[in-house]
Amino acid sequence: MRRAKAKGRSLEEKNNKFGRKGGEIMEFETLINPPQAVFEQIVRWTGETEDWGFQLDDYQFWSTSFDKFWLFTVVEKGTTNLVASLSLARWDVPNDTPLYSIGLFYCLQKYRGQSHGKVLFQKVMDIVGNENATLTGVVKMADKYASVFGFDKVADFWHNFSSIKIENLVIPEIVDQNYGTKNWSDVDQDLLHAYDSTICIRDRRKIQTAWFNMKNTFTKVVFNIKTNQIVGYSTIRIVSKNKLSVAPFYAENLESAKVLLAALLHHIPLVSSYASIGFLHPAINQNVIPLLESFAKTSGDVQSAPFIKSQFTKKFLDSPHEKVYSITDCAHQFV
Numbered sequence: 001m002r003r004a005k006a007k008g009r010s011l012e013e014k015n016n017k018f019g020r021k022g023g024e025i026m027e028f029e030t031l032i033n034p035p036q037a038v039f040e041q042i043v044r045w046t047g048e049t050e051d052w053g054f055q056l057d058d059y060q061f062w063s064t065s066f067d068k069f070w071l072f073t074v075v076e077k078g079t080t081n082l083v084a085s086l087s088l089a090r091w092d093v094p095n096d097t098p099l100y101s102i103g104l105f106y107c108l109q110k111y112r113g114q115s116h117g118k119v120l121f122q123k124v125m126d127i128v129g130n131e132n133a134t135l136t137g138v139v140k141m142a143d144k145y146a147s148v149f150g151f152d153k154v155a156d157f158w159h160n161f162s163s164i165k166i167e168n169l170v171i172p173e174i175v176d177q178n179y180g181t182k183n184w185s186d187v188d189q190d191l192l193h194a195y196d197s198t199i200c201i202r203d204r205r206k207i208q209t210a211w212f213n214m215k216n217t218f219t220k221v222v223f224n225i226k227t228n229q230i231v232g233y234s235t236i237r238i239v240s241k242n243k244l245s246v247a248p249f250y251a252e253n254l255e256s257a258k259v260l261l262a263a264l265l266h267h268i269p270l271v272s273s274y275a276s277i278g279f280l281h282p283a284i285n286q287n288v289i290p291l292l293e294s295f296a297k298t299s300g301d302v303q304s305a306p307f308i309k310s311q312f313t314k315k316f317l318d319s320p321h322e323k324v325y326s327i328t329d330c331a332h333q334f335v
């Protein structure tokens with residue numbers, strides 16, 4: 001392979017460039033939909049350096065639940081050693097245009113600033129073309145995605161990451177006459193889907209059902225005892241670094257949210273053996289912090305900070321933020 005010139009290189013050429021590792025010249029190559037072992041490095045590294053939480057089966061889930069899925073990776077040439085990653089999913093629904101979502105944008109710290117990220121990003125944007133695309137941009141990247149790649153249809157609020165360490169978690173005794181809970185599989189699936197469509201304007205029955213069925217994943221539904229109507233549901237997943245990820249959590253009001261969270265935490269075996277529990281929620285939902293505070297030893301035990309922004313290229317897809325206590329999947333969902 002010819003060494004690319006330092007100046008005027010195309011993005012493609014730059015991606016096949018050379019670098020130095022311990023004085024030795026490195027070459028890189030792009031693998032699309034690489035073996036599972038490469039994905040497992042993404043889970044490990046993003047957990048270590050960014051505190052992101054995934055399951056090892058997420059690659060399989062995205063590959064089979066979306067209409068098309070690409071995992072772009074840069075590796076050290078001739079190996080499966082991860083350098084950088086970016087995933088792209090296409091989600092088709094009847095009577096609407098496809099929605100693309102972009103996630104897992106990551107470069108190993110030692111390889112940052114060498115254009116691996118931007119080159120991968122350009123490749124997925126070439127696939128996206130003129131269709132609508134979404135991502136959840138972290139604080140330091142959100143403006144860059146807007147100005148460089150047109151992700152400028154943005155929420156006017158951040159999604160905060162709010163968490164409690166398990167040693168500070170207390171599950172309150174909740175006696176409530178109004179709300180009851182059921183396991184998701186004991187609920188009429190048409191009704192559950194109908195509730196979900198009040199939260200997410202795109203039909204995601206296939207995606208959510210596959211999500212609920214994943215390993216190390218617990219889902220409960222909360223309903224109004226008098227009317228039998230569904231008023232919320234939530235999934236909690238065991239993810240990287242032994243953490244609990246609340247993904248998603250929807251409820252009509254704070255009272256039903258408390259009933260749902262308590263039931264779900266009681267349902268997870270050995271809940272105290274995990275490291276922490278985290279929510280990724282619209283900062284404008286005023287009920288999230290009160291919910292977490294009622295499950296913490298003291299209000300100071302709830303940590304919360306802006307984390308991501310919901311961004312689109314063509315059209316912002318809105319959702320009822322006051323009912324969203326945590327979104328489903330910050331890699332490939334917008335609510």
Ligand SMILES: CC(C)(COP(=O)(O)OP(=O)(O)OC[C@H]1O[C@@H](n2cnc3c(N)ncnc32)[C@H](O)[C@@H]1OP(=O)(O)O)[C@@H](O)C(=O)NCCC(=O)NCCS
Nearest residue numbers: 105106107112113114115116117118121137138144145148
């Ligand atoms: C974001 C990340 C993947 C960029 O990878 P990288 O290979 O270091 O990026 P590049 O060398 O291609 O970046 C060159 C410049 O373009 C910017 N850039 C990279 N990708 C970009 C994108 N998709 N849109 C706009 N700007 C981008 C970089 O921030 C950098 O800007 P700077 O020169 O002002 O620092 C990397 O920094 C990383 O892994 N960060 C931690 C994980 C993270 O925050 N991911 C984003 C999640 S939304």
